[in-house]
Amino acid sequence: MRELVYYVAVSLDGYIADPNGGFDAFPVEGDHTFVVFGEYADALPTHALSGLGIEPPRTRFDTVIMGWKTLAPALDIGIASPYSHLRQFVASRRARDLDRTITLTHDPLDTVRDLKREDGLDIWLCGGGELAGALLPEIDRLVLKRNPLVFGSGISLFGKASYEPRAFTLTGARSFQSGVIIEEYAVSE
Helix, strand or coil: CCCEEEEEEEECCCEEECCCCCCCCCCCCCCCHHHHHCCCHHHCCHHHHHHHCCCCCCCCEEEEEEEHHHHHHHHHCCCCCCCCCCEEEEECCCCCCCCCCEEEECCHHHHHHHHHHCCCCEEEEEECHHHHHHHHHHEEEEEEEEECCCCCCCEECCCCCCCCCCCEEEEEEEECCCCCEEEEEEECC
16 A cells, blocks of 8 residues: 655754744755665656756656645745656645646545545655645654754744644664764554
């Protein structure tokens, strides 16, 4: 069965973006990038893959789900379909005019449940925090790129919504000279 994997960069204090929604402070260079560009290349934007001369490996993810606020920065710079090498879903409470390659969902929980019943690779939960909080009951694994910085406030890993506690077990952690630690967790049964 496919799994929903929340793969995301996060600060030491649990924020996936600064108070303005920015994430430029996260280091993009360093020895941790061999994991990002290797094991998780499916989660790189299509234009970044092209610029780096990397073919999407299509070994980890074949589908991505993201919130509207996660998609908006790409739209702001003229990228209508940021992950065209993946099947793309965007969750929004309102009707949106999207590229034909992106499916809009007003019920992300049911959408993810349906996707998990299909054959295929894992589903990447790209963000944001509010969507992650709503999808917490369906998250099977967390892959956190814990960055050596503190935002103080911003967009929380699981948003501000209330949700039931869910236990995860640490299955691996890799430290890098860059200060980044990649932590992997599986839901505890």
